[in-house]
Amino acid sequence: MDFSLTSAQQALQQKVRDFIAEQIIPLETDPRVTPHGPSEALREALVEKARVAGLLTPHASRELGGLGLSHVDKAIVFEEAGYSTLGPTAMNIHAPDEGNIHLLEAVATEAQKTRWLLPLVQGRIRSCFAMTEPPPGAGSDPAMLATTAVRDGDSYVINGTKWFITGAQGAAFAIIMAKMEDGSATMFLADMDQPGIEHVRTMDALDACFTGGHGVLRFHDLRVPATDVLGEPGKGFRYAQVRLAPARLTHCMRWLGQARRAHEICLEHARNRHAFGQVLGQHEGVSFMLADNAMDLHTARLHIWHTAWLLDQGERCNFESSRAKVVCSEAEWRVVDRSVQILGGQGVTGETIVARIFADMRAFRIYDGPSEVHRFSLGRKLLAAI
Template sequence: MDFSLTPAQLDLQERTRRFIAEEVIPLESDPRQDSHGPAEALRDELVARARRAGLLTPHASKEHGGLGLSHVDKAIVFEEAGYSPLGPVALNIHAPDEGNVHLMEVVATPAQKARWLQPLIDGHVRSCFCMTEPPPGAGSDPSMMQTVAVRDGDHYVITGRKWFITGATGAGFAIIMARMEDGSSTMFLADMNQPEIVIERQIDALDSCFTGGHGVVRFDGLRVPATDVLGAIGEGFRYAQVRLAPARLTHCMRWLGAARRVHELAADYARRRQAFGHALVEHEGVGFMLADNDMDLHVSRLTIWHCAWVLDQGGKGRHESSVAKVLCSEAEWRVVDRSVQILGASGVSDETVAARIFRDMRAFRIYDGPSEVHRWSMAKRLAKA
């Protein structure tokens, strides 16, 4: 493995870094955002800026207007975008749209790509991914899915309830996971502006970085034409892995940029702030925390690059993505937690972006599979070996 960047990658890194610094960070205090994320108007402005900069939806294929980035290329761009909470929104690489773009490019029909995928890549609509359910439905165990799809002529009728559906409010369309009569699962595409799709409420959560927040969504006998099945009938669980393995890794990439941002704030503060006759960084308690941050950032980046390289070589990356998800979510969280401690009052207030990133990042150890489930999966693999 060669970890040196090519001239093209260095140029892309610099372009993205400059765009985030000049076009995105100045909007972090924009009033058009609340506890449920950036408002549509702010998102539209950010997307327009990325479009002008030639950085919109860079992970999409060149055929559909993206940059056709490799997984290693994405590691570079996504880290730079994650440096600001608004960066992934601007570049149209935030969850769940980023993963939905990847899935639909692999699985969707030409007609589905024209109807739903292309507007998503162009930044004209958002999407949501409806899989997680309230108890006793599917969470970490997708086999517990309660939402059902029943064949009725040339349609499927979907009934059920989903929750913690990121971006549901304001989304143009949804990818819906439902259980079939034989117990298998299938994915369906559906426009969100249908009376049988009800957004019951938005959930108040720690994070505020996703446009549309997190919603509770109910399907009251939603009729979906058979032509709007995404992929093959009964293959929903397999397609979920097609989506989730790369998506876990891109989460690691984005949050690495956020962790680096807070670490740099803490390091700068520790060099300037005096206490007991010395700069904070000269006290071992603070200096050692910054050193630990440096190591956690380094290990996270190497892990991401290794997993990205595996995917670029044609590997499925399922095991590697589990390893990366646990290692990076915990290491990057430690970086942010230590940095908040070093920043003191500035770290737990809105004097810096640190508190915002702290709130946003905590959920990273839970979504797309909590650390405990990934450890369990790895343990089962070791037992078989």
């Protein structure tokens, strides 16, 4: 693996870095940033800026209007976008739309791509991915899927409840995972404005970085035409891996940008703040934390780039993406936590963006599989390989 960036990658990296610094970071204090993420009006304004800059939905194929980025390209671009809490939203590479775009490109029919994927890539609509359920339904264990889909003529009738559905409020459509009568799972595409879909409420959460927040949805006799099945019936779990393996890695990329920003803010503070007769960073306890931050950032980036490179070679990377998700979510979290500590009172207030990053990032160790589940899966795979 060659760790040097091509001239094209360097130019794209700088372009994104300048765009985020000059056009997006100034909007982080915009009053349209709500407790449940950027408002739809702010999202549209951000998207328009990225459209004008030629940076909208860069991970989509060139045929759809994107830049057709490789996974390594995404590692570079997504980290720069993640430097701002609003960057992923502006560039239309935020969760869950980024993963849904990847899945639809890989699996959807041409008619489905025209109806749902194209406007999603263009930033004109948002989507959500409805898989997680309240107990006793599916959470970390997808085999516990409780939402049902029953064939009725040329349609399927879906019943069940989902929660922690990111972006649900205001989403134009949902990808719904439901259990079939034979126990298999199928994915369905459904417009959110149908009477069979109820947005029960938006959940209170630590984070405020996802437009639409995290919602509770109820499906009551939702009728979905067989033509709106995503992919083939019964292959929902397989398609979930098509979506989740790369999506785990893109989360790592975006949050790396946030962690790097927190580190740079606390580093500047450590260089200029004086305490007990010397610059704060000259105190051994602080300098050790700065050194640990640098090591964690580098470790996370190496895991991301290596896994991205393997994906570009055509590898499935289920093991590697799980490993990267654990390493990066924990390393990047440590960086932000240390940054708060170094900043002291400024780290727990709105005097810097670090407190916001701290709150937003905490969930990263839970969603897309908690660290414990990934460790359990990694251990089983290691034992099976003996």
